[in-house]
Amino acid sequence: MNLFSFVECAERTQSQKALFDLLVSCTSEEGFTEVAYGALTFPEPLRLPGCPPPLVAMKVPPEWWRRYLERKYYTLDPVVRRTPMFAGPFLWDELAKEHRLQACEQRVLREAREAGLKNGVSVPLFGPSGRISVISFASRFDDADPQRNVKHLNALAWQFHTAFAEIARPSDSGSNRVSLSEREKDCLRWVAEGKSSWEIGKILNVSENTVNFHMKNAIRKLGTANRTHGLVKAIRLGLIEFAEPALATPMVA
Incomplete structure (x- = not known):
């Protein structure tokens, strides 16, 4: 599973x-x-x-x-x-x-x-x-x-x-108002695939520092402790789905 x-x-x-x-x-x-x-x-x-x-x-x-x-x-x-x-x-x-x-x-x-x-x-x-x-x-x-x-x-x-x-402690409905940018979602989707910041940077054609910047923003918006926790919360809030186009993107050599 x-x-x-x-x-x-x-x-x-x-x-x-x-x-x-x-x-x-x-x-x-x-x-x-x-x-x-x-x-x-x-x-x-x-x-x-x-x-x-x-x-x-x-x-x-x-x-x-x-x-x-x-x-x-x-x-x-x-x-x-x-x-x-x-x-x-x-x-x-x-x-x-x-x-x-x-x-x-x-x-x-x-x-x-x-x-x-x-x-x-x-x-x-x-x-x-x-x-x-x-x-x-x-x-x-x-x-x-x-x-x-x-x-x-x-x-x-x-x-x-x-x-x-x-x-x-059921979450209040206000937590559903979290908004992530498309780039932040892309980074989290690749985290779900087990990719490091360096690998995500190669895939998205951006620097590793840029990936880390987007990841920190996503973690802050979601109010989570780290990128894994952020991924979990984003999935639970319906911000990220499994069958996204980004997941089919080939890795850049």
């Missing part, structure tokens, strides 16, 4: 549990069957039953779920502790290699892997007033490749996070 299809399904969902189940179903198609969503720096008002703060929703093997709660691993989990240090998605293996984790943090990661949570990747989600959330994905398979899937998982995480917030 691509991002646009996920958006269509999410827009018809009014239950946070159904929305979370949709996310799990979508990521499972890529081998990432285990998913956890947490609100780290604020009391999220909507939580699935049995989820203590900072967890909001979680789908993992039952044995690991019980151990995680009984031993209060959410107070030791290095993903929970260290998410605020990252500006974008990070792999659990990199977290263990690049940071001096405490023995208790290493234990949580080791036991999680033994319980079937392998090749983990987490996506920090930043909001207004210092709000930080995180969505983590893991696989039961040794050969899953989080690096190959990280861009798609990042986009799905932001889409889920945005949709979840709308269920909890």
